[in-house]
Amino acid sequence: MLPNLTIHEAHDRLTRHEISSVELTQAILERIDHIDPALHAYLHLARDSALRQAQEADARLTHGEDTPLLGIPLAIKDVICVKGLPATAGSKILQGFVPPYDATAVTKLRALGVVIIGKTNTDEFAMGSSTENSAYGVTHNPWNTNRVPGGSSGGSAAAVAADLCLGAFGTDTGGSVRQPASLCGVVGVKPSYGRVSRYGLIAFASSLDQIGPLAKDVTDAATLLGIIAGHDSLDSTSMPVPVPDYASHLRSELKGMRVGVPKEYFIEGMQPEVEQAVQTAIAVMQSLGAEIREVSLPHTDYGLPVYYIIAPAEASANLARFDSVRYGLRIDRDDLWETYRATRGQGFGPEVKRRIMLGTYALSTGYYDAYYLKAQKVRTLIKGDFDTAFKEVDVIACPTSPTTAFKIGEKVDNPLQMYLSDVFTLNQNLAGICGISLPCGFDGQGLPIGLQIDGPAFGEETILRVAYAYEQATDWHKQKPVINVK
Amino acid sequence: MIIAHCSVFIYNRGMSITLQEVRHVAELAKLHLSEVEEKLYQVQLSAILDYAQRLNAPDTASIPPTATVLPLHSIMRDDEARPSLPVADILANAPARADDAFEVHAVLE
8 A cells, every 4th residue: 555655665666667757646635535534634736737747847856856755745834834825833823824935844855855644733833742732623643542642743743653654754843753752653853953944934933943854754854854954044032063974873782882871851650651661662772872971960850840831932932923914814903902902812722822921920020030041041950961861871761751641631621631641852952952752662551662772963873773672672663553543 | 860850840839929920921922821820820830930949059159150061153144135034025924014015003102
């Protein structure tokens, strides 16, 4: 079945002219028609433009052209601008908005001749851990449709897991690529801060946001990351450093690799099956030649409060632009101020308003030093923990999420309980380092478990290499969900 | 241990901010809130801010703040003229327009 293919498998068949991009794209669209009513991974399908792009790719393939992504159907999270396709960011305030330009990541993908299948569901403005905060309805986990897919890039993770695309892009501000990858049993990469241009990404927290790939295996993730990575003159926070050829550095052994295991990431209250699966995965890495060392990240516990001050503070500033003047919803009132208040009051959902309120408070006169400045100082300590650890080890291995996919509705009334879903993925964003989540087992209910491998800033080559070696020694990534299509 | 700490965060129902402050912050943020929302956010923000008090534990007197992790400062592009996006494309998303401009209520009375 064509939708089952990985990107590298499809690429081989396309370049050998065994299949066409139009056949592949049609097979994906047919599968979406059959499966997605049960999942709701997509907010918008770009049927016509996808088939046009597939025809163009086929013409280039016929002429013997070759790129790693020529004719490959991909999905894009709805917070990333794709010219001519809606971009709602999962919010009513952006209903009907069609960006007049492409994000830099999308420009790079288009240059290689990809097929953009559509835009995937997300928590509103990427604020959430379950996609339940989307104004357009929840996405269901392909492994069990009563469960969340994680979030905020839940649509992209579910689409990859259910073979509704060959690969996808999401964004990760505090775990929003890695956690849904873990809960849906796929591979997800959070690049180092500054690795990928944020131009054309609808901003949530500007010092934390990164675009990252979700893929069926580590090889595909390496390919997708390599294409979007690199300096961009349109993003002053993108680093002018070279991009290694990630895919060509993958090796199936780990001799000499020092893997750190942080004791603070194996905690009371986490699901025992998750801890067991991750410990088993670490033993597998040891059998592949890695040297396992215990490390300590003593300020780990402060990550949650630091994150929930800094991210909302940045969000409250970024979301000030939704003022009903240039784009999006307008609820017209008698004067400008009332129009702002009414539009924003009705256009933003509960979680977004909660974070704008929290961030505005933390930045307001009299509270700035106590909350925002203090959080920035503790952020320095959290970053320092990783700097120290990476003097002794090459990578850090830990769980991605303390639990497998939870039930839809289980945490919606308790925002703080929901925030805990990201307890193992926030600090990497605060420190600006890179991380990958990949499948490492299943719990007793058949729900996927994710292994997280973190590396120092701009150490993507190393985490991909370690992840690849582990993946080659296991077959978790080859398991496919049986999707209950009602 | 993180989860144990957070149970405090979840079940603490102390009101560290007043309804007055909630209204003030909503005004700063230009958000119309219903009375139900005001009360809900008072409870939820109080719980989150109480939890954030934990940040007072580590001594940060000599620790500089981290605003960005990158060693980059004042990045400027060369000031070169480039074509802009077409006006029609930009205005296509405007909730209201008048000729080649966004139409809004008067800012100054």
